[in-house]
Amino acid sequence: MQTILGASGQIGRELARSLKRDFTSEIRLVSRNPETINDTDELVSADLMDASQTQASVEGSEIVYMTAGLPIDSQIWTERWPVMMRNVIDACEAHGARLVYFDNTYMYPQTSEPQHEEAPFSPNGPKGRAREMITRMLLGAMAQGRVEAVICRAPEFYGTGKTKSITNSTVIDNLLAGKTAKVFLRDDTLRTLIFTPDASRAMALLGNTPDAYGQTWHLPCDDNRLTYRQFIQLAAEVFGVAGHHTVLKRWQHWLASRFNPTIRETEELLPRYKTDNVFVSDKFKTRFPDFRVTSYQEGLTAIRDEQADR
Incomplete structure (x- = not known):
């Protein structure tokens, strides 16, 4: 049994499809309100803030994927992420399940330095500090031999379906609606974006590759990096x-953030838009040379076609 915790988000949904297509039909989907993705899925309703519910969700699993998300709210992240990660680690340890953790780059320095797996942690705000805390929590459990795990780290993403990202909400959704796209601070710095189905396919592959465990992996991205101007x-x-x-200039972002809590929550990420963002996934591409990364042209075409089918 392979179990996806947080299966209702787009990463979890794409992961379920990837696992069924390439690895197994024994898949358990766990979330507050799980929905069937494949016709053989087992659905379990659970709250990962509850230790006993998390234990029950993991029981009988060989591999557990942690893809849960939280609303972009600093207080919620600070309060809930540590509890959820502790519950998941404890459950995987208790039931002897391997853990595949979907991580982000909020804790990385927001500079133009190329980001490799060994990049130092230097968060710029409470959400970054929360992600650093739970990543270190997992690394500690791995070092102690409590759990066998792999960390899958992704940069900013864009994609189909229910993908929720800054790029989707400020650029793609606006363009599809015939509106003006919005970009923070600069449109001439290079961005590294990952297509959500690629992130999920790569996670499924890593989770089913025994020698990938005990490591951090940057998930594969198109190395033909574009500026937001070129992407648009x-x-x-x-x-x-x-x-x-x-x-949006800095003063415009500040003004908008006074009235819009969602915009206010992006403030700690602003330095990453001032400079090139170079997320390097060479380690993955060397280990899995046959993995085909979706180009920006292909990813945007998939989004267009999905929109046309609605």
Whole structure:
């Protein structure tokens, strides 16, 4: 049995499809309100803040994927992430399950330095500190031999379905609606973006590769990095829209954040938009040379086609 905790988000949904296609039909989907992805899925309703519910969700699992998400709220992240991670580690230890953790880069320095797996942690705000805390919690459990785990780290993502990201909400969704795309601070710095189905396919592969455990892996991205200006131009061509965009200056972001809590929660991430963001996934590509990374052209085309089918 392979179990996905937080199966209702887009990463979890794509992961369920990848596991069924390439590895197993014994899949358990766990969330507050799980929905069937494959016709053979087992559904379990659980709250990962509850230790006993987490234990019951993990029981009988060979591999557990932690893909749960939380609303972009600093207080919620600070209060809930440590509890959820502790419950998941304890459950995997108790039931002898291997753990595959979907991580992000919030704790990395927000500089132009290329980001490798050994990059130091230097968070710029409470959400980054929360992610650093739970990652170190897992690394400690791995070092103590309590749990066999693999950390799968992804940069900013974009994608199909229910993908929730800054790029989807400020750029892609606006362009598809015929509105002006919005970019924070600068549109001429290089971005590294991962397509959500690629992230899930890579996680499924790592989870089913025994010698991948005990390590951190950067999930594979298109190395043809684009600026947001170039990304918007490409998206406009693919979507068949005008492709207008505006760059929100620092003072405009500050003003908007006074009235919009969601914008306010992006404040600690602003330094990453001032400079090139170079997330390096060479380790994964060397280990899995046959893994095909989706190009930006292909990813945007998939988003367009999905939109047309709705």
